[in-house]
Each structure stands twice: as structure tokens, then as C-alpha cells.
Amino acid sequence: MKRLLLSAVLLSAMNFSAQNFALQEYASGFTSPVEITHANDSRLFVVQQNGIIKIIQSNGAVNSADFLNISSKVNFGGERGLLGLAFHPQYATNGYFFVYYNNTAGNIVVARYTRSSTNPDLADATTEKILLNIPKPFDNHNGGSIHFAPDGNLWIVTGDGGSGGDPNNNGQNKNSLLGKMLRIDVNATGAYNIPAGNPFVGVDGADEVWSYGLRNAWKFSFDLTTGNAMIADVGQGVIEEINKMPITTAGINYGWRCYEGNNTYNTSGCAASGTMTFPIAVYDHSGGKCSITGGYVYRGTLSPGLQGKYFFADYCSEQIGILDSSNAITWSTAFSGNNFSTFGEDVQKELYVAAVNNGKIYKITTSTLGTQENQLTEVRIYPNPASERVFIEGLRYTDATIGLISTEGKIVLDAIKLDSENSLDITSIPAGVYYLNIKSGDLKAYSQKLIIK
Structure with missing residues (x-):
């Protein structure tokens, strides 16, 4: 059965070029979906903010049984909840996966769970091993993306702790785990080890910190073709930003609270701007925009015209943006009724996007695919x-x-x-x-x- 296609034309204010892409409804019925990922097989795993993880089979059918339900442990509301999921590189043999959530006290928790020994579509909720438990001073700015890099380590992005303007200066404080990209070795008998190469081992700064100066990075991803991490950082009130970080470069300071995007915000006590790394692209809040949702660089094969383009969205304007190789942004028309909360890849690197308000998962396609015409x-x-x-x-x-x-x-x-x-x-x-x-x-x-x- 052919599925509904929501078509969009991307228009560039720079050169008035345009191209087609479409959102094909893939699955629905989710409660506040905030992450989509895979376990190196044909299934998709959808993280619901309420503490439940669901499985979509390769035909688009959603399993009735939850893969994991830890809702009793999760503080769900506003920006808090179950926010991240990553499968161990050896998941097929060890069954380990990792989640990022706010516990009932509001703290950030990163924990390991284990797949059921008898059913690959179920996790064992009794196997929790807590790796990190980070207190937070405020409800908002929780970050929440976690991914394994080719180095085998778990990378974790945290928010600055909340409120507005980073009143505790967590982003610039290298000894705080808030407002950071963390990098830890989870192959440990204890909670975790510190990987070789982390920049602040033995000097001022927390050993877990890989880079700092982030406000509330809402989703990051790896583009392994170019060896970069793409980080979408939500702005204070004026500027949304996209950062591109070489995976091998440690100790980067992205500038918050001193700068919002490329603009001065609060430089009191800040280091020289020359020591900071500024975003490769920014956009303001014109046209009803308010908050960036980070995505992925397209590396699939079904839509060759999208190859190498970074997909992201704005939560309020209901638009999807594309960043090209020259760092120019083009915007789709609005997909009315869709507040986009996350993107995801399947095992073939095809892209998906979810709307938190209506619980729908869409597959990103091009209208040049004859098999998916509507x-x-x-x-x-x-x-x-x-x-x-x-x-x-x-x-x-x-x-x-x-x-x-x-x-x-x-x-x-x-x-x-x-x-x-x-x-x-x-x-x-x-x-x-x-x-x-x-x-x-x-x-x-x-x-x-x-x-x-």
C-alpha cells in the first residue's frame, strides 16, 4: 500500500535554487518521540519521552510490546524525560545498550541495560547499571544525545543546567559536566573508564569532558564519511546554531555563555574569542522560528540528490532545513501540524524524522522515486x-x-x-x-x- 507523501520545495534566499523532497509517513501512534535509532539490523527503535522504547519492524509495523519501559524511573514533562539511546558496537553479542534520562529527582542519568536473553525484541529492565548521575539546578536544558563513535567510546552531550543565560556559568566551567560533550569508555568493570586522549586529564577540567561551551545541544550525530560530529545547539533567544566538529579534535570551546552563535552574549570573565570555535551556520528567529532540532548528513542510497546534505528542523516554524557543503541553509515550506523533535537513521543510512506533537514517524525521500509516488x-x-x-x-x-x-x-x-x-x-x-x-x-x-x- 502506497503511503501519504508530504512534499516540500526547498527555496534558497541566496540563489533561488530549489529541489524536491518528501516525508513519507512510516509509523504512528507514539507518545512524544524524541529519538530514532537502530541496532545494526532492520528494526528502528523509537524513544518516547515518557520512558518507553518501542520497536518498528522493517515493514513499518510497531510491536505491541515495549522494548523497554522505565517510566517509573523517569521524570517526564517539559524538556525532561527519556531522551537518548545508543547500542553498544558489540550489541549483537553482548546485548548492551545505553540510555539517557532525567530521574525522578531531575538529575541526568546515563545507564546501561541488557537485552533479554530469550527475546531480541525485549530488554531486561532489571539489569540497569548507572554510569553517570549528574545533578541539575533547573528543569530545562537537558541535552540528551548519546552515540558511539568509531573509537568505541560513548559520546554524551549535556545541557548547561537550565534557567536562562547559564547563571551558574556551567558551559564555560571545564570542571562541570553540564554544557559539555563528554567521552567515556563504557567497557569497564566499574562505571566507566576515561579514554586516552581526553583533553583535561591531569589538568584543570573534568576528565570526562571532550569539548565545552554548549548551551542545550538538541541532538548531535556523526558523519563518518567526513569524520565530523554535527551539533545543533539551541540558542538563548535570538540565534540557533550548527557546529561541525572533527571527531579527532579535543578541547574545543564552542563559546556559550560568552557568545550566542556569532553574537556577543555575556563576555564577563570570558577568554579571548580567538580561543573559541564558532558555528559553521546560524539562523535567527524570523518567520516564527524558535528552536533547532539537529539531524544527520544524508548518506543513504535511495535519494542520491540529497547525498551529503545535513538535515535539521525548527521546532516552531515546522520547517525542515538543509545545510549544503558550502554551509548555506535552505528551508522547506512548513509541514503544518508537525513539531519536529528528532531525526534518525536506519541501518542503510536512510533518514527519518519524528513529530513530538502528533507521534508520527516520517521517512525522508525524494519525489524522484517512482516507487514512492502518491x-x-x-x-x-x-x-x-x-x-x-x-x-x-x-x-x-x-x-x-x-x-x-x-x-x-x-x-x-x-x-x-x-x-x-x-x-x-x-x-x-x-x-x-x-x-x-x-x-x-x-x-x-x-x-x-x-x-x-
Whole structure:
């Protein structure tokens, strides 16, 4: 059964170039999804903020049984909850996975759990081993991303502790574990070991700290093709930022609370700006934007036109952004009704995005994928191929508008109304393959391939 496609056109204010991508609804029914990941197999694991982890099978079916339920241990509300999940590189043999959550006291906890010995779709909730328990002074700014790097160590991003303006100066305090990227070796008989190469071992600073000066990095990811970590850091009130960190570079100071993005914020007692690393891209809050949701650089194979582009979103404007290799940002039109809370990869490195407000998981595709065109059962588009006019029957709304986009992403027609015969004049359109997008009422957008001869 073909699934609904929400289509978007990305428009660049720099050069007015455009390209198509679409969100294909993949699964639904989740409660506040905040993380999507895999265990090096065909399943997707969805972290719910309420303390439950669910499994999506490769056909999109959601298991009725929870993989893990630790809701009794989790403080769920606002920015707090179960926020991160990472599977051990040897998960297939040792069954270890790691979670990041706020406990009932509000502290940040990083803990290890073990898969059931008899059922690969279930975890053993009695096997918790707590690695970190970090007190927090305020409710907000919890960070929450955890990933294993190629070095085999667990990387953990924490928020600055909350409130506004980092009143305790945690971001710049190298001895605090808040407002940091931490790096620990979890292959230990105790809680953890400190990996060789951590920059503050034996000098001023906590041994666990890899880099510092972060405010509330809401999701980071590794782009192993280029050897970088991509960090999306939520701003104080004006600027959202994207940082790119070489995995091998330790001791970076990203500048918060001294700077918000590239702008001075509170430089009292701060080191010289030349000692800090500034973001590779920023955006302000114009157009209703408010908070960045970090994502991934696309490294899949199904959508070659998206290769090498970093996907992220803004929570309030309901838009998805793409950062290209020149660090230019382009924005989609808004996906109304979707407050995007997280992105994720499957084992094939195809990308997904979740909306926390409606509990839906979407797969990111391009409309050039013929197998994923949405040919509406109630709508008929004919003739196809066409040469002079295209007729569209079955639309339920009178406000339908039509767009036509080439396979290269060029907007050929935009927001055109059908004539009295529900047709579209295409006599001036050069022969070729196009994607006809229909927007109608509250149906968002649909896309179907159209050949003009």
C-alpha cells in the first residue's frame, strides 16, 4: 500500500535554487518521540519521552510490546524525560545498550541495560547499571544525545543546567559536566573508564569532558564519511546554531555563555574569542522560528540528490532545513501540524524524522522515486503522457492549486488554479519528466510523476 507523501520545495534566499523532497509517513501512534535509532539490523527503535522504547519492524509495523519501559524511573514533562539511546558496537553479542534520562529527582542519568536473553525484541529492565548521575539546578536544558563513535567510546552531550543565560556559568566551567560533550569508555568493570586522549586529564577540567561551551545541544550525530560530529545547539533567544566538529579534535570551546552563535552574549570573565570555535551556520528567529532540532548528513542510497546534505528542523516554524557543503541553509515550506523533535537513521543510512506533537514517524525521500509516488485513488490525472492539457478529476476542494517541478528541482509552475474544466494548460512547458504537486484544503500536498511530450 502506497503511503501519504508530504512534499516540500526547498527555496534558497541566496540563489533561488530549489529541489524536491518528501516525508513519507512510516509509523504512528507514539507518545512524544524524541529519538530514532537502530541496532545494526532492520528494526528502528523509537524513544518516547515518557520512558518507553518501542520497536518498528522493517515493514513499518510497531510491536505491541515495549522494548523497554522505565517510566517509573523517569521524570517526564517539559524538556525532561527519556531522551537518548545508543547500542553498544558489540550489541549483537553482548546485548548492551545505553540510555539517557532525567530521574525522578531531575538529575541526568546515563545507564546501561541488557537485552533479554530469550527475546531480541525485549530488554531486561532489571539489569540497569548507572554510569553517570549528574545533578541539575533547573528543569530545562537537558541535552540528551548519546552515540558511539568509531573509537568505541560513548559520546554524551549535556545541557548547561537550565534557567536562562547559564547563571551558574556551567558551559564555560571545564570542571562541570553540564554544557559539555563528554567521552567515556563504557567497557569497564566499574562505571566507566576515561579514554586516552581526553583533553583535561591531569589538568584543570573534568576528565570526562571532550569539548565545552554548549548551551542545550538538541541532538548531535556523526558523519563518518567526513569524520565530523554535527551539533545543533539551541540558542538563548535570538540565534540557533550548527557546529561541525572533527571527531579527532579535543578541547574545543564552542563559546556559550560568552557568545550566542556569532553574537556577543555575556563576555564577563570570558577568554579571548580567538580561543573559541564558532558555528559553521546560524539562523535567527524570523518567520516564527524558535528552536533547532539537529539531524544527520544524508548518506543513504535511495535519494542520491540529497547525498551529503545535513538535515535539521525548527521546532516552531515546522520547517525542515538543509545545510549544503558550502554551509548555506535552505528551508522547506512548513509541514503544518508537525513539531519536529528528532531525526534518525536506519541501518542503510536512510533518514527519518519524528513529530513530538502528533507521534508520527516520517521517512525522508525524494519525489524522484517512482516507487514512492502518491497516486491518489480518488484523484485521476490524465492524459499521462500529455502534450497540451492535463485534466485532474476527483479533488474534493475548490481551493486546489497546482505546482510543476522538473526532475532537476526547478519550479516550472507554482500555485496555479485549475480552469473551469479542471485542467491545466501545458503547451508552453518543454517536453520532459516533471512532478505535479497538488495542494488542496487540509490535505497538505501530493505528488505524481507527469510526462510531457
